[in-house]
Amino acid sequence: MSYKIDSRKLSHPLLKPILRELDYYFKDLDVHFFVIGATARDIVMEIHNEKSGRLTHDLDIAIAINDWNQYAEIEKGIVVLENFKKDANQKQRFIYKGSFQLDIVPFGNIMREDDKIFWPPDEQVAMSVLGFPEAKNDIIVVKIDEEFEINIISLAGIFILKIVAWKDRYLRGNKDADDIGFILINYLNIYEEKAIDKYDEIYETDNFSTITAGAKLLGDDLFHILKINIKTKEAITKIIKDQYDKAEDSELINQILETNRVIHFEELIESLSILIKKLDK
Template sequence: MKRVTHATWRRRIESVKNTSVNIAGKLPQGLVELYADIRGHTQALVIDFLVVGATARDSVFVHGFGCPVERGTTDVDFGIHVASWDEFSALKDRLLAAGYKADAHKIHRFSHGVPKGPRWEIDIVPFGKIAGNDNKIGWPPEQDIVMNVLGFSEAFEHALDVHISADPDIVIPVASPAGMCLLKLVSWLDREIGLRARDAADFEYLIRSYTKIPEIRDALFEEGQMEAQDWDQTKASAMKLGQDAREISSAATQVFLKESLFDQPSKKEEFARDMQRQNRRDLTQCAELLEIFSAAFLKGST
């Protein structure tokens, strides 16, 4: 495989970040209005936000680059970069005053309908200085429910600017494929067993869809991933995504994924089974893709 310098890796990561994603006129009815409304409320409070989850995946891959729809959803997930629960509460109060409905059981969940659109289920996850040194948040009021927010800062810092409307002109930050990948891996490790299979399925989807981005497809030949993987594009995609995820990840995220997943054979087997079970893929192939990704992630660009 061709040796690629660290500076070259950084330039190529930036080229992906600067990839033009224009999906104006392509989003499901009502979603542009929802994004615009959330953007207005966060801007009023000087809070930065990030689109994550299934709608981030679909915005980039389905609407941006023509990949097949994996599964429809009315769930919209946001991360908000805040320093305290007071900031989260201020946003929550604004949303409730604007007609959003709070979930009876989950403090971060809301629902909201817009004209001529479905009712959206909205999750808002705070990250940033609000998290402790262990990169976890404890949900109020008792803070007995804890969530790992590793990966959110990296996804935010390396987000794609996605153009969702021409009139009015609206651009929103959406997690990049490498950022989505980090979030899916951390989420799979953090969730209850019965809830995490979709994270593994989305991880597999990211690998298979990554080469729909022209800059990525070209890079597989220029950087040598295709040659290294015997000209198998899916395997080369797993290798490239592993390298790109490593390149944007913090030291804390790298250590967490290494110790909690990639150095744990039984965990990797569980993850591969979730990849296979959800997407009806061959288990051996899923395990191989995960192994290629993890080897590339652990090795990085060295």
């Protein structure tokens, strides 16, 4: 699926130039990257004529690599470029034009059996990349100003990566839960045309809610992405089910409610139940 966007609608003025430079760089290496995180979310919202209401000050991309030697060569090549330098503290981070943060998340053959990567040389820093191989198969192509194309992850793919990120770092803040709630709130509006094709299931229900209706669409899309890997599907389902079973004591539910006041507890619980049932097909 492909779309077009005017760069004036991007959430930061440096996004077009950095994406253009990355497009040139990775094409020369014959390496494909896709945009993840907040920038992907904002672009998905914009191409569907919605607003995220948030200003993005960084860019996250993911790349599939064969080994850490390949990543080392990619890193060396990036820091040679005029506008990039390596962040001294974060393994995955680069700085563009002095202040704009670029995080490059590698996955692929470097993944261990637990779906984590361990950064060389000391392997003391670990990062879960569960769901990345599956999410990369649900990509949206976006042409910027009719000049060049980028691949961005779908909103369902963002949800998968956010669930995994939340599990890893929820004790350090509620940002991931905030984003998960944001997706639940907006999913029906974004994919309203798709909902029409499932009108009876989505709309002809008692106690209709845009949150739970969106969860039905999201659940179908999650299943479509994850069905190619039963292990990953079960891992994502378990994260959601563990929180659903905790109900009022759920860390995820409470963080979503704290950061998204338009969601009510009952519809959030119902939404998680819907996702679990859809994924358990």
